[in-house]
Amino acid sequence: MTAELVRGQNHPLPEVRLEVRVSAGKPIVAGATLSDEHGKVHGADWVAHPGAPTLPGLKVSRQAAADHRLAVDLDAVPQAVHRVSVLLALPSGVGGPVRFGAVAAPFLAVTCLDGTEVASYTITGLDSESAVVALELYRRQGAWKVRAVGQGYAGGLAELLTDQGLPEARQLAGSINEAVAQGLARAVAAPPPRTPDADRHRHAAAPAPGPDQTHGGAAHQGTSGSASPQQSPYGTSEPQGAASPYSTAAAQDASSPYTVGPQEPARSDHGAGSQPGPAPTDPPAAATAGGPINYTHPGRRTAAPPPPPPTAPLGQPGQPTQPVAGDATGWSMDERLYNQVWGMFEDLARTTAAYRSAVDFADSRMEQELDKVLSDPRSRIGGQGDAAREAARAKHTQLLDRAREAFDRDLAQLRAEADVVEPALPPAYARWDNPVWHGYRVPMETPMALRLGDLHLPESDNLRIPMLVRLPLERGLWIDSGPESGHASFADSGELRALALETATALAARILAVHPPGEFSVHVIDPAGTGASAFAPLVQTGVLAASPAVGAAGVADVLARLTQRVDLVQMAVRGGAPDALPPGIDPSEQLLIVNDFPHGFDDRAVTQLRYLADEGPAVGVHLMMVADRQDAAAYGPLLDPLWRSLLRLTPVPDDHLADPWVGHAWTYEPALVPAGSQVLQHVLTQVATARRSWNR
C-alpha cells in the first residue's frame, strides 16, 4: 500500500534497505546528506553527491538525470547519523532551467528492493528555488521513518547545505556543480530552458552583456501555503537566482529587463525579491564553479530597484504619516503596488498573529490562575477565593484590552492604506467595481501579476487584501464547485456550480483583458453544454479561440491539439530551435477551461489532461478546472496529484488559503463582477475588437 505523502507528513519504513526513485522530467542532480540528531551535517564527507556518490549505506547517481534511483541501506549508515536528507538541485551553469518553477513537479517514491512502493511524494509549489530538500529518512525511537519535506532554496545548493549547518557549504556546492557539469559534458546535451512560445520573439533580443544582476524573480504563487522564507518578498538578504547572468541571460524567459525586446519595454519581473537588503547579495559560488566564467564584479552589489518616489510630506512627529499608494520599492508603479499589497498582506498576517498570541496567552493564564484558586484550600474561607478569581479576570480583561488597542491601531493604519491603494490599482489588480475598468484600454504589455480575489481574516472582516499572483501562472486553477467547502447553506449544488462557472468566466475575462492582443487564447471544454449561459459573455463577444467544445469528440479534439502543442514546443525547445514551430501553431499562451469534468472524458482524455496540468505551465498552456472532485471519485487516487497540483479557489468565501509567514487560514473570496454591471461586456468587446485588428 503506497502512502501518498503531503508536505510534512511522515510514514514508517518497513525495511532498512530501500530505493528512492526520483523522476523530474528534466535532468536534475540528486544527492543526500547525513546529519546528526541536531540536524547538523558534520562535513563534506557526510554528503553523497555526483562527485562523491558513495557513502556507507548510501549511493547516489554520478550525474544529473531526469530519473534517479538512490540506494539506501539504513543499517549501514553510521550510528551518529540520525537523518538522511534526500536533496534535488537543478544543475547550474549548464544552460538548463534555473528554477524548479520552470520544470515539472518532481516525484519521489520510496520503494523496497522488490519494487513495492512504500511512500511517494510530489513536490508541488516550487518556484524560484533551484535546490530542494525533498525527503528525509530519520530515526525515531529506534526505527526509521520517512517524511516529506519539500523545503526549497532560491540560493541553490550552497544555501541548502548552509542551512544544514555544513561549514564549507559553498565550496562543496561549487564542487558538486563542477562534477555535474563534467558529467553533462559527457552525456547528451541538456535540454535548453523552457521557452513559453509566447516569449519567443523576446529571445530574439541578444543576450545583453551582463548587467551584474542576479535574477531575482522570486515569484509568488499566491498564498498556496509554502512557508519557505525564500519566497517572502520582504525576506532578508538571500542571494537570488542561482546562475551568473551570462549563463542565463538568454535563458530567462524575458524576466530580466535587459533581455526584453521592444514589445515589452517595462516588463520587470525581477526585483520583487531583490529589495535593497541589509547585505550585498554575493553571487553564489555555485555560479562560478563548473559553469561559464562569471564576470560579475565581486564587490558590486546587485542592482536594487530605485527607492519609492518622494511621497507626501512626513506627518507630525508622533502621528502616523498619511499612507500613499505605491509606497514600496520597485522599478515601475505596477511593481511598487504589487510589493505594497504584499507588504500589507504580511503586516496584517503578523499583527493578527500578535493579537491572537496575546489573547491565547491571556486565556491560558486566567485558566491557570482560576485553577490555582480552586485547588487552594484557603480560598474556601471567606471572600479570599472570590477576590482572587476577580483579580484573575481583571488581569485577563486588562491584557485583552491592551492587545485589542494595539491591534485596532494597526488595523486602522492598514485600512487607511487600503483606502488609498485600492483605487490606485491598475485593472489587473483591481476589483471589477473599480472605475479603472470603465476606462479600460487593451494593454500593450502583460502586467506582472493578476488579482484572483480577496483575502481576509475573521478579526478584520472589512479589511480585504487583494490576492495577487504572478504572471505567467505557475499552476493551474481549480474552481471547486463541490459542496466540500462545507457550505451547507449552499445545499443546492446547482447554485454552487453556477457560481463556480461565473467565477471562472470572470477570471478568464480578466486574464484575457490584461494580456496584449494575440498573446493569450482561451479554449473551453463544456462537454454537456451546461456552462453555456455562464460562458455566454465570452462566446458572444467572440474572444474565445473557438466555440466551446461539446461531446466526447470535442473534448478529444481540443485535448489532442493542446497536447500536440505542448509536445511540439517542448521538442522545439529541447532541440534548441524555439522558433522552428510549424506555421499552424498559435504562439500565444493558452488557457483551457474544463467544465463538468470528467463528463465526456475517456481514459485517454484524462491522461492527456494530467499531462497538460504537469507539462503545460512551463510551455504556456494553463488549465482552469471548474469541477467537483466527487464527480471524479470513480478514478480513485489516480487523480490526487492532479488536484494537488492546481491552486484551489472557491466560488463562495471559504477559509482554505494559508499565508506564507505564519500560516493563518485566510478566507478567499472570488473576484466577481457586481450584479447588473455591464463592465464585462464593455471590456470583452474591446478585447474582441483588438484581437480582430491584430489578426488582420
Add this chain to the structure above:
Amino acid sequence: MLDNRGLRGNRGKFERGQRVTVNMTKGQAISLQKSDGGTLTAVRMGLGWQAAPRRGLFGSRTREIDLDASAVLFADKQPVDVVFFRHLVSDDGSVRHTGDNLVGGVGQGGDDEAILVDLARVPVHIDQIVFTVNSFTGQTFQEVQNAFCRLVDETNGQELARYTLDGGGNYTAQIMAKVHRVGQGWNMTALGSPANGRTFQDLMPAILPAL
C-alpha cells in the same frame, strides 16, 4: 506605532552615529529612554566574535566557530516565541534575525549576527526578551575572542550599550542580556551568565532564573 510602512518601515540600513557607548558590566541595567526623553522604537542587538588563533606551528590557521544568536520572547516567564537561525522572524514580526553567520569574525569588530527588535510592535503580553549566544560547532568560549554584544538604536545607528565577554571559559553558551518592560518603557540588563548547550532549547533551564 505602526508608521505608514508598518512593519516594512524598519528594514533600512542605519548610518553610523557617534558613539556614546555605555560599557556594561555583568548585572548592570540601563533604561532604554532616549536622551531627549522619548522612548526607543527599534533596537538592534548585534553580536560579534572571532575565533582565537591556535598556538603552535601553524598558528595563523584559525578554526571556524559558528556561534548562533537567539532571542527568546517571554510572557510572564513562559516562552512564547523564539527567533533563531531556523525561525528568523517572530510570528508577530516584531523580532527579526538577520541571518545565520557560520564563521564569525568577518568584520573586525562589526556585528556578525544581529537581531532587530521593533519595541513598539512587540505584542503587549511579551514582557521580556532574552538574548543568548551558543556555540553550534561545540567549541567553548576559550576558543573565541573578542565576543561582544551591543545594543544599537536602529533608527540612527547609535550604539547604546556594549557588553564584552571577558575571558573565555569552559562553556559553550552565554545568556547575554535581556530587554524587559519597565512601566511604559524598556530596560536592558546585561546578564552574562555562562551555560552549556548547542541551541537555545538546551539553555532554557539556565535562562529561567534570569527572568
